[in-house]
Amino acid sequence: MSSQGQTSHPVDHTTSYYAASAHPAPARPALQGRITTDVCVIGAGFTGLSTALHLAQYGFKVVVLEGNRVGWGASGRNGGQIVNGYSRDLSVIEARYGKEASDALGAMSLEGGDIIRSLVKQYNIQCDLKPHNVVAALNPRQLHELEQVKTNWEQHGHTELEMLDKAQLQQHVATECYIGALLDKRGGHLHPLNLCLGEAAAIESLGGQIFEDSRVVQVLHDQAKPLVKTAQGEVEANYVVVCGNAYLGDAVPELTNKIMPVSTQVLTTEVLGAEKCQALMPAGTCIEDANFFLDYYRMTADHRLLYGGGTVYGGAEPADIVQKIRPHLEKVFPTLKDVKIEYAWSGNFALTLTRIPHFGRLKNTVYFAHGYSGHGVTCTHLAGKLIADTLKGDATRFDSFARLPYYPFPGGRLLRVPLTVMGSWWYLLRDRLGV
Template identity: 65%
Template sequence: MQAAHTPSYYAATAHPQPERPALVGDVSADVCIIGAGFSGISAALTLAEAGFRPVVLEAKRIGWGASGRNGGQIVNGYSRDLGVIRARYGEDAARALGAMSLEGGDIIRDRIAQYDIDCDYVPGGFLAAFSARQMRELDHMKKIWEGYGHHELEMVDSAMLPEVVSSELYVGGQIDHRGGHIHPLNLVLGEARAAEAQGATIHEDSPVTGIDDQGASVLVKTVAGSVRAGTVLVCGNAYLGDAVPNLTNKIMPVSTQVLTTEPLDPSLLDRLLPRNYCVEDCNYVLDYYRRTADDRLLFGGGIVYGGTDPASIEGKIRPHLERTFPELKGVAVDFAWSGNFALTMTRVPHVGRLSKNVLFSHGDSGHGVTTTHLLGRLLGEAVQGRMERFDAFARLPYHPFPGGRALRVPLTVLGAWWYGLRDKLGV
C-alpha cells in the first residue's frame, strides 16, 4: 500500500497520478537520484533531456516532503541576500551566485510552458514591510539586486499599498515582478511526468537504506532491491533520514505551518489582494500567504526548530491570519498541515561531493521552491562534466551548527529570539 501524502490542501487538489511501484530487485543505471522532490526531479529532468536514463528512488511519494507542502511562492534569490553573500564570500562568489539568482524561477516558468503543466501559476510577488527600517532595507536590497541584473523590483509606498494588499499592518513594501505563486505539488508531479516521458524511471515507496561507494560504481540499497550506478545524486534534504547520516547531520530540520481557509467570496479576496500577488513579510520569522485558484486564503508561518509540530497548527497560525486580516476573524479552516525544510548554519545551500561519484545538494533554508530547481539543474550539469556553476556553490565554506546536533536547536532558538525581538521593537 502506497504511503499517503500529508492531508494538506495540495494533496486534496492534486491531479491524479499513475502508480509508480517500489523498486524490487537489482537494476543498473547511469545515474541514481535519491529523493523525488524539486531537487531530485529537477536533476532527473535535466539529465533525461540530455539523453540520460536516471533512476529516482523516493521513500514515500513524489513531492511528499517540503516540495509538496510549502507556501507555493516563487521567491527569487537565496535565504541570504547578495549583499551578505558578497561581504561573506567575496565579489567573485557574489557574481557567480548573482548570475544564477533568477534562474530557478525561470526554470519553473519554462517547464510549465514547455510541458504544459497545470499548477495554477500566477505571476507577481510582494514583500511587505512593517516599519520604516524595513522599507530602507528593501530599498537597499533593490539597489544591490539591480547591480546583479534584476531590474523588475518596484517599491510601494503607503499610498499605493492598498492596490497590492489591504492590511493595516504594513507601511509599504516591494513588488517582485519576476516572482509568483503555484500549486507546488502539481508542479513537481507535472515535472515528474515530463522526466518519465524523457526516459527517467521513478520508484516510490523505495526508502534508501545505505550507499556502498565501490569506486568505479556506487551501490544504492533499498529495502527490496538496489541500483548500481556510475553517479549518485543525494537530494533528500530535510527528509533524507538515516540514508546518508553524514549529510543529515549537516543540516537542521525546521518545520513551518500552513493552513487554508474555506472557499471565500471572490470579491472579498479581490479587496484583500487586488493584484493576486503572493505576499511574505520582512520579519525574521515571517508570515506568507496567497490566494488559491479556488478562492481560499492559504496562510503560513511560524517555525519550530528541530522539525517537530506544534500542539495545534491552527492555534499557532490563526492569530497571525486574523491580525493581518481582521475581517477574516473566525473564518473556517479546511486544511492545516506542517512540513520541514532544511536549514544550514550559513542559510546558503550546501552543495558538494561525498566522493568522486556521489554528489549532493541540500539546505535551501526556506527558499527552496526556486533554489531546488536551480541546484537540480546544476547537479545534472555536473554529471555531464560541466562543473563551473556547481563548483561556485561547492566552493563556499561549510560551517556546522555550534554545539553539534545536541545544542543546535537551543542555540538557534536563542538567535531567532533576538532577531524576533528586533522586529517587534522595529530596530
C-alpha cells in the same frame, strides 16, 4: 487527507490543501531487486525532480528513488511562492565570501524561477502559475532594508523591481499592517504539489523511472560504481545524486550534521469566493512579510486564503497548528476573524548554519544539494540544472556553490536546536521592536 486518484498507494500525503486538490497521478511501484542506470537520484522533491528531468533531457538514463510519494516532503507542502535569490542577501554573500562569489551567485539568482516557467510551458504543467510576489515591511527599518535589497539586486542585473508605498501596496493586500513593500515582477506563485507531479510525468515521458515507497537505507560509494540500497532493492549507478534535504534521515551520515530540519505551518480557509478574494488581494500576487520569522500568504485558484508561518527548529510539529497560525492571519485580515479553516499542515525545510544552500560531492561519483533555508522553490530548480550540467561535463557554476565554506551546527544533534533558538532571539526582538 489524500491526493485525488492516489488513495490506493500505501504511503499517503499529509493533510494539506495541496494533497486534496492534486491532479490524479499514478501510484508508482516500489523498487524490487537490482537494476542499473546512469544516475540514481535520491528524493522526488524539487531538487531530485529538476536534476532527473534535466539529466533525462541530456540523454542520461535516470532512476529516482522516493521514500514516500512524489512531492511528499517540503516540495509538496510549501507556500508555493516563487521567491528569487537566497536566504541571505547578495550583499551578505559578498561580505562573507567576496565579490567573485556574490557575482557568480547573483548571476544565477533569477534562473530558478525562469526554469520553473520554462518547464511549465514546455510540458504543459497545470499548476496555477501566477506572476509577481511582494515582500512587505512592517516598520521603517524593514522598508529601508528592502530599498537596499533593491539597489543591490539591480547591481546584479535584476531590474524588474519596484518599491511600493502604503497606498500602492493596497492594490496587493487590503490591510493596515504594512508601511510599504518591494514588488518583484520576476516572482510568482503556484500549486507546488501539482508542479512536482507534472515534472515527474515529464521525467517518465523521457524514459526516466520513478520508484515510490522506496526509502534509501544505505549508499555504498567506496567502490567504482556506487550502490544505493532500499529495503527491497538496490540500484547500481555511475553517479548518485542525494536530494533528500530535511527528509533524508540517516541514509548518508556524512550529510546529517550539515543541516537541521525546521518546520513551518500552513492553513487554508474555506472557499471565500472570487469577490472577497479580489477585495482582500486585488492584484492576485503573493505576499511575504520582512520579519526574520516571516508570514506568507496568497489566494488559491479556487478562491481560498492560504496562510503560512511559524518556525520550529528541529522539525517538530506544533500540537495545534490552527491555534499557532490563526492569530497572524486575523491580524492581517481582521474581517476574516473566525473564518473556517479547512486544511492545516506542517512540513520541514532544511536549514544550514550559513543560511546558504549547501552543494557538494562526497566523491566524484556522489553529489548532493540541500539546505535552501526557506528559499527552496526556485533554488532547487537551479540546483538540478547545475548538477545535470556537471554530470554532462561543466561543473563551473555548480562549483561556485560547492567551493563556499560550510560548517556543521555546533552542539551536534543534542544541542543544535537550543543553540539556534538562542541565536534567533535577537532577530525576534528586532522584529517585535521594529529596530
